[in-house]
Amino acid sequence: MAKRPIFEEVATTTRPAAATGGIDAGRRGSRRAVRAWLILLFVLVLAIIPVGGMTRLTDSGLSITEWDLVAGTVPPLTAEAWDVEFEKYRAIPEYQLQNKGMSLSEFQSIYWWEWGHRQLGRVIGVIWALGFFGLLLTKRIPPGWTGRLVIVGAGVGVQGAIGWWMVSSGLQGSMLDVASYRLAAHLGGAFALLSLIAWFLLSLSRPAGALIQARRLSEPRLKRAASWLIGLTGLQILLGALVAGIDAGRNYTDWPLMAGGFTPPGMWELQPVWRNLFENDGTVQFFHRLTGYVLFVVILAVWWRARQSANFKTSVAFGGVLAMASVQMLLGIVTVMYSSPWYLAILHQFGAVLLICLTVRARHRAKYPLPQSVRT
Known part of the structure; x- marks a missing residue:
């Protein structure tokens, strides 16, 4: 068997490098x-x-x-x-x-x-x-x-x-x-x-891998708070649908009172009593108003909590929820005071769409925070 020299020429023919990232792509x-x-x-x-x-x-x-x-x-x-x-x-x-x-x-x-x-x-x-x-x-x-x-x-x-x-x-x-x-x-x-x-x-x-990494930095308490916000916003939307279903938004056009009182007259006059929750225009509008006030206060509290988040972008997302809630509440008041003309009613409904979508985004940011620089 012939001896091979120490410094042997390497073959110039090379195989192409295997493509990487095919599965990910x-x-x-x-x-x-x-x-x-x-x-x-x-x-x-x-x-x-x-x-x-x-x-x-x-x-x-x-x-x-x-x-x-x-x-x-x-x-x-x-x-x-x-x-x-x-x-x-x-x-x-x-x-x-x-x-x-x-x-x-x-x-x-x-x-x-x-x-x-x-x-x-x-x-x-x-x-x-x-x-x-x-x-x-x-x-x-x-x-x-x-x-x-x-x-x-x-x-x-x-x-x-x-x-x-x-x-x-x-x-x-x-x-x-x-x-x-x-x-x-x-x-x-x-x-x-x-x-x-x-x-x-x-x-x-976002890539699946990025979501897995982001979840390690999630904020469980803020995520739970956002879940409650979504549920409460959903309840308010259902009450708004009840208002629309019986044209309750076209009565009791004064605000913040209803026909001069905190509660409307004849609030529980229908029998059986549970019918008032669906068929009494004053009762339905009263609970829609009341839930709106509660929802706004809860959003304000969650926003205040989100200000302490280590992730600035998550905090901004909750700030967007508060801003939209403010606009939506003002729009609801104006809609009632003008006896719910169709254009204000539709605008108020679209405001509800924006509010719940922004709340969903805020919850997503709490669960999967966006990356941010050390300087931020």
Whole structure:
């Protein structure tokens, strides 16, 4: 066997270095795709909330008396089809007891609001299905996210079912509107769905590894306080839906008193007593006001606690909640004092959307603080 020299030439042919970060890059791409899809869903849910509000404010919610998932997508296209729809509306209590003598053109104006509201709900369902199954088939759903995205889809489906459950309550007996508690359930479901999507978007906006590292610096007490804020804000939204359901915001236009007193007259006059919590306009508005005061005080206390946070960006997030709560309370007072015109009512509803989304963001910051420099 021949001896090899000590200083031997190394072969010039080299293998290419293995690419690194392929798995991480794939996951980042998947997270971006899911996030873009969820942003579209977020915008659509954000849009359907004021559309639903206008449907209620224009008394349009009972104009379509049937639910057909497929055939309902096509509106009346002929004079005969419009007559058929109008005849169905004439058979319900709202027409017979409140809108008797309504013209066809007047019926068409409320019909289009309800049809548009339902169509937007269908679009949300289709966008969820196309996005979810498309991402699933192309294997672009990040690990651990399949179940979360299924929950979003389930929320969309449940909202559709609650919507019809709500409408059906106004089609019989002597009802002139849908049941207020069912309206509250439908609106509350929309806000819950919007908040869930917002939380997922915040999580997908950062790499999974960064979230794991950030969680080590989480502030449990501040996170729990933010959870309480979300719950209390949700309660206030439900009470606001009850106010809208019985047009309670158009009575008792003085503030801070109600008809000259701290509590409205006849606050517990309906029997059985529990009916006052849903059907007495003074009682419903009183508790909406009272909960608003409590919510503002709690937000102020949590903001004061957040000022002591070691993370400046987390503190700023809670400051945003306080600022929006201040605007929302002022807007609520103005809305009541002007007897709830539709534009102020919708603006007040949109303020609730901003408030709960900012509260969700603050809780996310408390659980997953953003990185900051030592100097900050």
